[in-house]
Amino acid sequence: MAPHRLTPSIVLDTYVALADGASTPVTLAALGAHLGVDTSAVYRHFADKDALLAAAADHVLAPVTERLPTTTWDATVRTICTRLRRQLLRYPTLAAQVRSGPPLHPNEFRLTEALLRTLTDAGFPDEQAALAYHAIIELTVGSVALDAEIAAQSTSARRATYRRWQRVYADLDGDEFPTATRIAQSLYAGSADDRFDYALAALLAGLARP
């Protein structure tokens, strides 16, 4: 069925397709099955699974820096971060790879350049641009780690989960947890994307006025 003549890019594309929306790691067995090839054949083209994951993770970041808006600096930053978050939430098993190390691949370099360029063009001195870059990346990439598990669920399942958590807080002992019980219905309100947007807006506002 599938071609028995592998190339790195065929392996990569197939792996990315399998990782799309996958909340548990994609095994090499699954990859081999979809390629119509023995599990071990992949080792001809990638040193190990980690190398394949790294390549796949960078592959998925390509859309992040395409055709960026040039209206205001914070609109550009928000676009980059929203796209980055979106891609990482779509490929949760690759997001771990992006978190684990610094951006040392082509599309990650482009992402870094775009953010740094936007910040320095906006008037941030070099050192503050670097600190702002780190802050923005920590919030954006970090937020994915918190939201990934829930993002994989359907919209209705997600809302039900959030409601369940709200109830847990509402049902706590009011003497020990007066604030949590009182504002339980405000916790996990709206979507995770909304909460991220709010956090990013606050961070950018704070970075601009130190």
Place this chain on the structure above:
Amino acid sequence: MAPHRLTPSIVLDTYVALADGASTPVTLAALGAHLGVDTSAVYRHFADKDALLAAAADHVLAPVTERLPTTTWDATVRTICTRLRRQLLRYPTLAAQVRSGPPLHPNEFRLTEALLRTLTDAGFPDEQAALAYHAIIELTVGSVALDAEIAAQSTSARRATYRRWQRVYADLDGDEFPTATRIAQSLYAGSADDRFDYALAALLAGLARP
């Protein structure tokens, strides 16, 4: 050697001790060996490894809310976040557990209450307190996911790693990456803790002045 009479808290304490500073998952085999007990004996006291991890993660958060300062609201928030980050960096294999779900254990409830209480006392309306809480947690817990791998290294090894990364950016093609190459020496400057403090201060400033 070790007692063959297990209790949940003996299992828990031993597991936490093994997880201290461990950058790779602590296996049940390692736990059994240190307890002087067969691997499978743990299943008498915890449903599975996930339950053990959850209990260990919460156990480690106990110091976060002890004797909090009551000077200013942002000093309190910073103390909570610094302690939380510190504990999660110390136990990287448990940090993943904290990230994966919402705070639904005793010490996590205390942490949530302390943050929400501090924010509402500072004058944040309920809805904004909840959004601020989520933003603060995303940055703090998320930052650990990015810094954990490096934090496990010794100070000198860490500095060498940062210098290596700076050189990678400095050596990029200057035409395609003009900004990254120019400010390469400002990237990964100082410690990860410094960069986190900067990010948290900016976030808190932005949250206070929406």
Place this chain on the structure above:
DNA sequence: ACCTGAACACCGTTCAAGT
């Protein structure tokens, strides 16, 4: 009642043998 020990399923990885 609690632990042991063998067994199983799963997964990444290696390597000699095939074509």
Place this chain on the structure above:
DNA sequence: ACCTGAACACCGTTCAAGT
């Protein structure tokens, strides 16, 4: 030159058998 297939190490989990 490239893939197959068997084998290995590792890890979480189950369960009948021991005491």
